[in-house]
Amino acid sequence: MTRKSILVTGGAGYIGSHVVKLLGERGENIIVLDDLSTGFEEAILYGEFIKGNTGDQALVNNILKQNNVESVLHFAAHTIVPESVENPLKYYQNNTCCTRNLLECCSTAGVKNIIFSSTAAVYGELETGYASEDTAKSPINPYGSSKLMSEQMIRDLSYATDLNHVILRYFNVAGSDPDGRIGQSTKNATLLIKVAAEVAVGKREKLLIFGTDYPTPDGTGIRDYIHVSDLAAAHIKALDYLQNGGESTTLNCGYGHGFSVRDVINAINNENGSPINVEEMPRRAGDPPELISVADKIRSTIDWQPQYDDINLIVRTSLAWEKKLLAS
Ligand code: UD1
Numbered sequence: 523m524t525r526k527s528i529l530v531t532g533g534a535g536y537i538g539s540h541v542v543k544l545l546g547e548r549g550e551n552i553i554v555l556d557d558l559s560t561g562f563e564e565a566i567l568y569g570e571f572i573k574g575n576t577g578d579q580a581l582v583n584n585i586l587k588q589n590n591v592e593s594v595l596h597f598a599a600h601t602i603v604p605e606s607v608e609n610p611l612k613y614y615q616n617n618t619c620c621t622r623n624l625l626e627c628c629s630t631a632g633v634k635n636i637i638f639s640s641t642a643a644v645y646g647e648l649e650t651g652y653a654s655e656d657t658a659k660s661p662i663n664p665y666g667s668s669k670l671m672s673e674q675m676i677r678d679l680s681y682a683t684d685l686n687h688v689i690l691r692y693f694n695v696a697g698s699d700p701d702g703r704i705g706q707s708t709k710n711a712t713l714l715i716k717v718a719a720e721v722a723v724g725k726r727e728k729l730l731i732f733g734t735d736y737p738t739p740d741g742t743g744i745r746d747y748i749h750v751s752d753l754a755a756a757h758i759k760a761l762d763y764l765q766n767g768g769e770s771t772t773l774n775c776g777y778g779h780g781f782s783v784r785d786v787i788n789a790i791n792n793e794n795g796s797p798i799n800v801e802e803m804p805r806r807a808g809d810p811p812e813l814i815s816v817a818d819k820i821r822s823t824i825d826w827q828p829q830y831d832d833i834n835l836i837v838r839t840s841l842a843w844e845k846k847l848l849a850s
Contacts, residue, residue, distance in 0.1 A: 639669075
């Protein structure tokens with residue numbers, strides 16, 4: 523029998539590639555499956571790369587059989603909320619149907635553990651601004667719905683079979699690997715810290731502030747920004763947890779406190795040494811004023827201890843990566 527291995531779908535993407543790096547550094551046997559629709563082959567620092575789609579059952583069955591795959595980390599997905607509103611079936615196909623196909627392959631091959639990338643978008647609009655894992659799920663866009671449907675399939679399959687899972691609900695992921703080898707290369711980015719870093723290095727003319735009249739201390743939206751390396755480490759802890767016999771569970775991934783858009787801009791300006799160009803705009807449709815995780819369960823369940831809970835550090839690594847992209 524070949525050595526046990528780990529299949530990482532979407533391992534060429536922003537978060538997947540950071541997890542592959544950590545898995546590789548600890549000597550795991552890794553297979554990365556990615557169709558490169560939004561990922562980058564050069565971001566895969568370890569393991570064997572197979573170009574293909576997660577929904578291709580013949581391919582996935584073959585990979586699972588050939589490599590004695592015990593655990594699957596499933597990142598492959600489309601993740602742009604406005605695009606999901608315009609083209610919902612693209613999201614239900616790639617995020618929900620492909621996950622269903624992958625799960626069937628996992629079940630057939632007897633895969634033991636799955637770690638799934640979910641999102642705070644499953645909660646929808648919150649009354650208090652804070653979401654715990656038990657908060658009602660009411661997504662307000664197809665992206666969130668496509669992920670919530672996948673969560674449900676994973677729970678149902680775990681109930682019916684020996685599959686164990688950890689579902690990780692990401693809050694606002696930002697920053698880049700402090701070693702500077704990988705980062706967020708997403709084209710046409712819409713996420714605040716990435717866009718602000720692009721403005722700082724001169725790739726964009728200005729940052730639009732979407733809404734200055736929210737009921738928050740400075741009028742701008744507040745989010746729980748989590749550094750991608752801390753999020754990647756949470757996946758490793760989740761894997762260890764399942765491999766040590768931990769029960770299937772769902773965990774929020776955030777720090778449990780938030781920063782406003784103006785806080786982020788101040789941090790970028792401090793790091794950059796000069797103020798970035800901004801323009802105040804009306805609110806963006808669908809943006810809640812405040813979205814912060816109740817983040818106790820992840821700490822107590824999988825022994826996760828964040829190392830980068832510092833907004834200045836987060837923007838510093840984003841800025842460093844943006845400078846590197848500009849120079850390459
Ligand atoms: C986005 C996703 C959300 C997902 C989350 C985590 C959307 C609409 N939402 O959240 O579903 O769970 O990432 O990955 O894509 N902002 C500006 N100017 C900009 C960009 C953003 O002012 O150019 C503001 C927003 O109004 C918001 C905050 O910055 O208050 C964060 O926005 P963004 O980075 O786009 O992430 P979210 O919308 O919170």
